[in-house]
Amino acid sequence: MHTAYRLQGKFYDAADDVNLTLKRDEILAIVGESGCGKSTIASSIIGLYDHKNTKVTGDILYNELNLVGLNESLFNKIRGNKIGMIFQDPLASLNPLMRVGDQVAETLYYHTDMDEKARRARVIDLFTQVGMPNPTEMYEMYPHELSGGLRQRVVIAMAIACDPEVIIADEPTTALDVTIQAQILDLLEKIQQKSHSGIILITHDLGVVAETADQVAVMYAGQIVEKSDVKTIFEHPLHPYTRSLLNSMPQSDDENEDLHVIHGTVPSLKNMPRTGDRFAARIPWIPASAHEAEPKVHEVEPGHWVRCTCWKTFHFEDDKDVKKQEVKAASGE
Numbered sequence: 001m002h003t004a005y006r007l008q009g010k011f012y013d014a015a016d017d018v019n020l021t022l023k024r025d026e027i028l029a030i031v032g033e034s035g036c037g038k039s040t041i042a043s044s045i046i047g048l049y050d051h052k053n054t055k056v057t058g059d060i061l062y063n064e065l066n067l068v069g070l071n072e073s074l075f076n077k078i079r080g081n082k083i084g085m086i087f088q089d090p091l092a093s094l095n096p097l098m099r100v101g102d103q104v105a106e107t108l109y110y111h112t113d114m115d116e117k118a119r120r121a122r123v124i125d126l127f128t129q130v131g132m133p134n135p136t137e138m139y140e141m142y143p144h145e146l147s148g149g150l151r152q153r154v155v156i157a158m159a160i161a162c163d164p165e166v167i168i169a170d171e172p173t174t175a176l177d178v179t180i181q182a183q184i185l186d187l188l189e190k191i192q193q194k195s196h197s198g199i200i201l202i203t204h205d206l207g208v209v210a211e212t213a214d215q216v217a218v219m220y221a222g223q224i225v226e227k228s229d230v231k232t233i234f235e236h237p238l239h240p241y242t243r244s245l246l247n248s249m250p251q252s253d254d255e256n257e258d259l260h261v262i263h264g265t266v267p268s269l270k271n272m273p274r275t276g277d278r279f280a281a282r283i284p285w286i287p288a289s290a291h292e293a294e295p296k297v298h299e300v301e302p303g304h305w306v307r308c309t310c311w312k313t314f315h316f317e318d319d320k321d322v323k324k325q326e327v328k329a330a331s332g333e
């Protein structure tokens with residue numbers, strides 16, 4: 001899949017050659033810094049983008065059905081029904097003027113033939129499932145009367161109302177405080193186990209990935225640079241970007257712990273390099289010869305994919321052992 005946005009009359013790929021598979025009973029995390037293209041993947045799958053200024057090409061297969069170019073009336077049958085979506089900001093997903101119970105019931109109205117009484121009972125059942133206290137009372141509330149965590153539970157209830165096969169959760173806990181974050185992630189896992197759906201979890205937080213994911217795709221500057229099962233990503237990361245992200249993660253509660261800082265920032269869409277290894281500029285101590293001119297995705301062991309072969313010689317700038325070896329090699333010792 002490729003997704004390009006139009007900027008001043010020209011299209012630029014924000015998701016470039018993305019190839020992912022989501023299976024039933026699986027949580028696939030897409031992780032990367034802000035601006036890497038994670039939300040672009042979500043909006044492309046769900047078909048929610050400005051069609052005039054966004055071009056999605058390639059294939060997005062939901063079972064056998066290609067969602068790319070699918071007509072809107074067919075898409076409306078799938079969106080919210082077979083594919084549920086949870087966004088970062090629950091307030092933006094909810095209508096401030098409508099009772100939250102009615103908003104969830106509306107999804108059922110569009111996608112099922114339940115009558116009003118059955119819809120109401122189903123909403124109360126959903127509110128119970130997502131852990132809302134006093135679900136009958138909650139039905140009557142307006143979004144502003146609920147806490148951020150409760151609003152996100154309403155959004156989750158809406159996303160799972162029709163028992164979707166796929167749930168896309170884009171930074172579902174970023175707007176919430178830490179204790180509520182853990183509860184919401186726990187809830188997502190429970191839902192996945194109960195419904196056997198597949199979940200795409202978009203996050204910039206490796207802690208969230210470690211807690212919840214089965215499979216992980218690491219995204220940098222519009223491309224997937226590494227993908228594997230979660231254990232392999234944490235125990236045997238290969239791509240320099242994955243290793244840098246992991247190294248910048250606190251390992252302990254020690255406030256004095258030295259954290260690795262990744263040089264530079266994710267390039268803007270217009271300034272994104274379109275050839276070579278896109279991460280090369282942020283690891284300038286690695287010689288250009290380590291990078292492929294046109295980085296390909298390589299399967300280094302079954303199920304473990306890495307873009308570019310630069311991982312073979314990658315080391316951190318302050319890796320003293322490697323530095324010593326380089327000095328020795330240069331002096332001919």
Ligand SMILES: Nc1ncnc2c1ncn2[C@@H]1O[C@H](COP(=O)(O)OP(=O)(O)OP(=O)(O)O)[C@@H](O)[C@H]1O
Pocket residue numbers: 005006007014032033034035036037038039040041204267268269
């Ligand atoms: N509608 C748009 N038009 C033009 N450029 C866009 C549009 N949406 C996103 N972009 C650009 O595409 C790139 C990828 O953005 P995207 O939001 O997908 O990244 P992200 O990894 O999800 O980041 P974040 O976590 O900040 O949302 C960024 O450079 C962003 O500025």
